[in-house]
Amino acid sequence: MAHPGFGFQRRSFHTLKALSCPRKAYLAQMLEIRRRSATGQDSGPLAAGKVFHTLMEVHYTPDRYKGTPLPGTDGNPCLTTADEVRDWYLSRNFDAEAVCEAMDAYGRYIIDRGRDPEIADRIVFRPEPNVEGDLRDLFPPFTRKLMSQPIPYAAQFDAVIRNPPNGPKGVISVEHKLLGGFYPNTLKSYLASGQLIGQCAVWNSRADLVQKFGPMEQVMLNLAFKRPSKTNPITTHRTVLFIPRDWQINYVKAVRAETVRLEQMLLDDAHDQRQPTPLGAALWPQTGLVHGECVQMTYNCEFLEACQDNSIEPELYQITEAGKARAAREKAVQVSRNLEVYEP
Numbered sequence: 001m002a003h004p005g006f007g008f009q010r011r012s013f014h015t016l017k018a019l020s021c022p023r024k025a026y027l028a029q030m031l032e033i034r035r036r037s038a039t040g041q042d043s044g045p046l047a048a049g050k051v052f053h054t055l056m057e058v059h060y061t062p063d064r065y066k067g068t069p070l071p072g073t074d075g076n077p078c079l080t081t082a083d084e085v086r087d088w089y090l091s092r093n094f095d096a097e098a099v100c101e102a103m104d105a106y107g108r109y110i111i112d113r114g115r116d117p118e119i120a121d122r123i124v125f126r127p128e129p130n131v132e133g134d135l136r137d138l139f140p141p142f143t144r145k146l147m148s149q150p151i152p153y154a155a156q157f158d159a160v161i162r163n164p165p166n167g168p169k170g171v172i173s174v175e176h177k178l179l180g181g182f183y184p185n186t187l188k189s190y191l192a193s194g195q196l197i198g199q200c201a202v203w204n205s206r207a208d209l210v211q212k213f214g215p216m217e218q219v220m221l222n223l224a225f226k227r228p229s230k231t232n233p234i235t236t237h238r239t240v241l242f243i244p245r246d247w248q249i250n251y252v253k254a255v256r257a258e259t260v261r262l263e264q265m266l267l268d269d270a271h272d273q274r275q276p277t278p279l280g281a282a283l284w285p286q287t288g289l290v291h292g293e294c295v296q297m298t299y300n301c302e303f304l305e306a307c308q309d310n311s312i313e314p315e316l317y318q319i320t321e322a323g324k325a326r327a328a329r330e331k332a333v334q335v336s337r338n339l340e341v342y343e344p
Contacts, residue, residue, distance in 0.1 A: 006322075007030060013198045027333070033303070033312060034318050036314075041095040048178055048226070049102075051086075051098065052176065052224065056222075060123060108236065128157070129160060132153070135252045153202045158175050160174065161220070163218075170213070172218045172219065172220050173220065175196065175220065181225055181231075181232035182234045194251055197251040199216070199219065200248050203215075204245075218241065220239070220241075222238055223239075281332035288301055310333055312333055312335045
């Protein structure tokens with residue numbers, strides 16, 4: 001998957017959403033800590049989703065790119081078949097159950113969709129392109145002049161396809177998703193997702209892309225499901241969602257507000273790092289408690305234990321070398337000497 005952009009070097013939906021609690025942003029982005037699975041392997045829905053995305057990337061890679069590194073996968077391996085994808089992830093310490101879930105869902109997808117010309121014959125360029133832009137450029141020149149500070153933003157698309165031949169010039173973002181089942185709020189939750197709205201916004205902020213390929217006003221949800229059942233017999237589902245321009249404008253305004261806040265926090269952090277004894281975590285307050293984000297009905301923050309005890313334990317977490325060095329310097333969070341180090 002896309003690099004998480006440690007230190008907010010990359011601004012995307014996934015990195016900016018950590019700012020809902022600055023302490024979470026500090027642990028994830030500044031100290032580069034990540035949750036370790038209970039088994040020591042990549043497991044669960046996130047792992048299965050990664051495998052499934054790679055399978056879809058391989059499936060929709062045009063022939064001229066076959067055998068070249070996959071841009072949407074950590075390590076950029078050269079994989080050309082589903083079996084190669086399976087073997088590669090198993091060699092990377094991914095849980096066999098998660099890999100099998102993804103392979104089974106992909107197999108059902110192939111039975112339902114086959115080569116799928118609706119996507120394959122309309123791909124603009126190879127799957128998993130990364131698009132970066134300044135979201136100010138979505139506005140007219142007069143409005144843009146009033147915004148002195150850039151609004152950097154990046155989005156990685158599973159695929160970008162042309163509008164149907166009988167439609168106007170333009171493109172559609174394709175999002176491959178592996179879900180447990182199809183539920184009443186499935187489409188609604190994605191329609192209101194900043195991730196999808198941000199994809200359209202950053203594409204339309206790029207005048208060069210709009211001029212060459214046309215605007216992006218739609219996102220195709222290309223869904224596959226893990227375990228069809230009597231109550232959820234669907235194996236795949238496809239829906240094209242329309243993302244109005246005013247939604248995109250509102251999203252850019254929200255990103256702008258977060259960018260202003262983030263830039264000030266990074267400025268304070270850089271100043272703090274020049275001090276003999278950096279304050280570190282004190283500059284990134286724990287507001288998750290105030291907003292009810294630490295513990296929810298179906299979800300606990302991945303850093304709940306770290307915030308409660310101010311310690312990073314090896315059975316729960318991993319850290320990078322750079323993050324470990326910074327944590328040792330600031331002494332705001334206790335990092336065990338036995339904590340496993342990983343390469344980003």
